[in-house]
Amino acid sequence: MSGDTIRVVFTTPQGGTVQAEAAPGDNLLRVGQAKGLPLEGTCEGQMACSTCHVIVDPDWFHRLQPASEEEEDMLDFAAGACRTSRLSCQIDLAAELDGLAVRVPAESHDMRRT
Numbered sequence: 001m002s003g004d005t006i007r008v009v010f011t012t013p014q015g016g017t018v019q020a021e022a023a024p025g026d027n028l029l030r031v032g033q034a035k036g037l038p039l040e041g042t043c044e045g046q047m048a049c050s051t052c053h054v055i056v057d058p059d060w061f062h063r064l065q066p067a068s069e070e071e072e073d074m075l076d077f078a079a080g081a082c083r084t085s086r087l088s089c090q091i092d093l094a095a096e097l098d099g100l101a102v103r104v105p106a107e108s109h110d111m112r113r114t
C-alpha cells in the first residue's frame with residue numbers, strides 16, 4: 001500500500017524533538033537530513049564513515065534488521081557509540097517501524113558548548 005506513513009521521532013543533540021514522516025523503503029539517513037538534523041552521511045551509505053550514527057531507542061533497537069559485520073566495524077569508530085548505536089544509512093524504513101525513536105548524538109567529541 002502506498003498510503004502508509006511511518007512516523008519517526010528524532011531527538012536532537014540539544015535534547016529537542018523533531019518528528020518526521022516517511023514512506024516504506026525510505027532511508028533513515030535521508031529522512032533525518034530532510035528534516036535538517038546534523039547527520040552528515042559523508043560517504044552516502046557506503047559504510048565508509050560513521051557520520052550518520054544514531055542511537056536507537058532501546059525499545060526499538062531489537063525491531064530493526066540486525067547490523068551487518070561491516071556496520072558493526074564502522075560503529076566502533078563512531079563518536080559516543082553505545083549498545084543501541086546504528087548507522088542510519090543502513091536502516092530502511094518499513095511499516096512496522098512506525099513510531100521509531102532515535103537520538104542524534106552530538107557531532108563532535110567536545111561535549112561542552114561550542
Ligand code: FES
Nearest residue numbers: 041043045052089
Ligand atoms: Fe557513511 Fe552511513 S553515510 S556510513
